[in-house]
Amino acid sequence: MNDNAGQTRQAAVTPFDTAKLDRLMEEAGIDVIVATSKHNTQYLMGGYKFIFFAAMDAIGHSRYLPMVIYEKGAPDHSAYVGNRMEGAEHQNNPFWTPAVHTASWGTQDAAGLAAEHLKKIGKAGGRIGIEPAFMPSDARDLLASRLDGARFVDATHVLERLRAVKTPDELARLRRASELITDSMLATIAAARAGSTKMEIIEQLRREETNRGLHFEYCLLTLGSSHNRAGSPQAWAEGEILSIDSGGNYHGYIGDLCRMGVLGEPDAELEDLLAEVECIQQAAFAKVRAGAAGREMIVAAEAELKASPSAAFTDFFCHGMGIIAHEAPFLMTNHPVTYDGIDADKPLEAGSVISVETTMLHPKRGFIKLEDTLAITDGGYEMFGDRGRGWNRGGA
Numbered sequence: 001m002n003d004n005a006g007q008t009r010q011a012a013v014t015p016f017d018t019a020k021l022d023r024l025m026e027e028a029g030i031d032v033i034v035a036t037s038k039h040n041t042q043y044l045m046g047g048y049k050f051i052f053f054a055a056m057d058a059i060g061h062s063r064y065l066p067m068v069i070y071e072k073g074a075p076d077h078s079a080y081v082g083n084r085m086e087g088a089e090h091q092n093n094p095f096w097t098p099a100v101h102t103a104s105w106g107t108q109d110a111a112g113l114a115a116e117h118l119k120k121i122g123k124a125g126g127r128i129g130i131e132p133a134f135m136p137s138d139a140r141d142l143l144a145s146r147l148d149g150a151r152f153v154d155a156t157h158v159l160e161r162l163r164a165v166k167t168p169d170e171l172a173r174l175r176r177a178s179e180l181i182t183d184s185m186l187a188t189i190a191a192a193r194a195g196s197t198k199m200e201i202i203e204q205l206r207r208e209e210t211n212r213g214l215h216f217e218y219c220l221l222t223l224g225s226s227h228n229r230a231g232s233p234q235a236w237a238e239g240e241i242l243s244i245d246s247g248g249n250y251h252g253y254i255g256d257l258c259r260m261g262v263l264g265e266p267d268a269e270l271e272d273l274l275a276e277v278e279c280i281q282q283a284a285f286a287k288v289r290a291g292a293a294g295r296e297m298i299v300a301a302e303a304e305l306k307a308s309p310s311a312a313f314t315d316f317f318c319h320g321m322g323i324i325a326h327e328a329p330f331l332m333t334n335h336p337v338t339y340d341g342i343d344a345d346k347p348l349e350a351g352s353v354i355s356v357e358t359t360m361l362h363p364k365r366g367f368i369k370l371e372d373t374l375a376i377t378d379g380g381y382e383m384f385g386d387r388g389r390g391w392n393r394g395g396a
Contacts, residue, residue, distance in 0.1 A: 008316050012075040012098050014048030016162065025072040031126035032071045033155050035112055037134035039323045040159045044068040045057035046096060047252050050086055064108025067096070077121040081113045085191040111139035115146040123147065129155025164320070164328035165351040168255060173377055174322065174353055177255030178212065178373045178385030181248045184208035186388045190396040194238050194324060205246060214255070221245070222367035229367070232308075239264050242394065243367045246370060249324060254325050256355055258371035259388045266391040273310065273362060274391060277370050280304045280316055280358040288308035288374055288381045290350035294318075294331040296341055301358070314360040321355050321373065329354065330378045348376045 025033065031040035035041050035109055042049045042268060045068060053064040067081035076124040079099035080091075089095075104110035117123050124147045131138065144150065168297055188205040198221050206216045221227035224240040236242060242261035244295060260274060278283065283304035287297040301316045319337070320329040329343035329352055348354075370389060374381040 002194065004116065013096055014075050014076055014078075015096060016044060018075050021070065021158070021162050022072050022160050023157075025129065028129065028153065028155065028158050029073065029127055030129035030153050030155055030158065031119075032069065032118065032123045033129040033158070034135075035068045035070070035131060035155070035159060036065060036139070037131050038066070038136075040131065040163075041066045041068045043159075043163055043323060045080065047120055048089075048093075048095065049252065050089065051086060052083070060106065062108070063136070065104070065107045065110040065136065067110055068071060069099075069114060069117055069384055071121055073124060074121070079114075079117045081110050081117070092176050107136045107139040108142050111142040111147070118150075121161060125150055127151050127153050129153050131156050131157060131159070134256050139237060139362055147249065148383045153291065158329045166353060166375070167351075170322065171353070172318055172352065173251050173253040174255065174373065174375070175382075175384045177248060177253050177259060179249035180212045180250060181209065181212050181246055181255040181257050182259070182385035182387050184212055184214070184248070184259070185244050185259045186244060186392055188244065189242065189259070189392045190236040191396050192236055192242070192257055192263075194236060194263060194395065196236050197232070198234050201236070201242075201244075202231050204222070205244065206296075207378070209248045211247070213305065214250055217247040217254070219246045224360075225364055225366045227367050229363050236263055236394065238345045241266075241366050241368065243268065243369050245371060252355075253323060254321055255373065255385065256325050256371065257373060257385055258357065259369070259371045259392060260390075261392045261394050265393075268392065270365060270368075271361060273368050275366060276308045276310055276314070276361055276369075277358045277368055277385060278389070280308065280314070281356060281370055281372060284316070284318065284356050285372075285381065285383075288348065288354075288356075288376065290378045291347045293345050294329055294348055297356075298331065298344065301356075305358070310360055311341060315361060316358050318354055321353055325355075328352070350376050350378050352376045 069079040078097040080095050080097040082102045120279050136307040166363040185206050202219045205219045209216045213289040222243045223236050245258035247256045284297045284301035289299045318331050320327045335340040353375050360368040373384040
């Protein structure tokens with residue numbers, strides 16, 4: 001067993017804003033948080049994630065379950081619970097938490113270590129914040145059985161708010177992710193030829209992103225008049241359009257953009273249709289600034305959309321993004337992802353990042369979309385990966 005719980009420091013130097021987290025926990029009635037999602041443990045650990053389980057959590061009869069324990073007002077009581085092999089990671093690049101328990105293989109032994117740590121810091125009977133969607137039932141059951149008097153509280157909202165405003169380093173990673181995805185998509189469009197299949201184009205994008213240092217996550221692709229974005233043997237034909245929507249990860253932060261291509265020259269109708277999409281995007285952009293309510297952007301975009309000749313088959317959507325593709329600010333309700341738009345009437349915050357997207361499902365010309373990433377600033381916004389927003393030629 002590799003358990004470094006005895007290692008302590010004079011004072012924990014946290015990679016996040018403890019004052020903000022303490023305030024959020026106080027408002028939510030939480031004494032101590034036990035974070036278990038990959039995205040929040042990554043955030044609370046300053047960007048660290050264990051490479052061995054990057055692709056798959058399952059091992060043996062259980063799964064990898066990292067945990068970060070943080071007590072309100074007492075960062076020196078923090079702990080990290082990880083896999084036994086992570087002791088080597090800690091040896092090479094010491095984790096910030098004063099207690100480190102790298103001694104688990106599955107969910108129950110991880111939960112057992114967490115329970116022991118909570119007892120040690122005197123919080124066994126406290127109000128414990130968990131992430132219900134990211135804590136396996138056997139781990140929660142074990143915690144409940146060993147922590148008499150503990151009350152479990154949903155800490156999801158607290159952790160979402162903690163991550164909402166990005167640091168300069170986070171903004172730099174999101175900017176880089178967007179730039180690399182844009183470069184990859186434009187290179188992929190240029191490399192595609194008449195006869196290139198959807199599966200071939202998707203594989204080309206995967207290689208382009210990987211060669212640029214991104215972790216490829218997905219590619220949603222359409223060709224011609226089809227609205228189907230799944231991979232298939234469908235081939236690109238002369239005169240047809242292409243939409244390419246991709247997510248790639250750069251050092252833990254997501255990029256998510258959509259650009260358009262055409263095999264040949266776009267005709268006047270295609271130019272007009274993409275211009276309609278662009279006008280809706282620009283109407284939204286014009287209302288984006290720190291202090292403005294998110295609803296202002298939505299209302300402006302939807303007014304422009306309503307006046308569009310293609311309104312009947314066009315949709316506008318915006319959402320927050322960062323470590324994951326949909327996070328605070330939450331601006332629209334169930335559109336299409338299921339959550340409440342609780343931030344629509346709140347002021348946008350400088351340092352938060354949003355995705356703005358307009359999608360046209362034209363019945364004859366196909367899937368026409370622009371998706372852009374904006375970082376909110378005091379004076380407006382900064383767009384990340386702002387190239388290739390017109391018709392990009394295939395077969396170049």
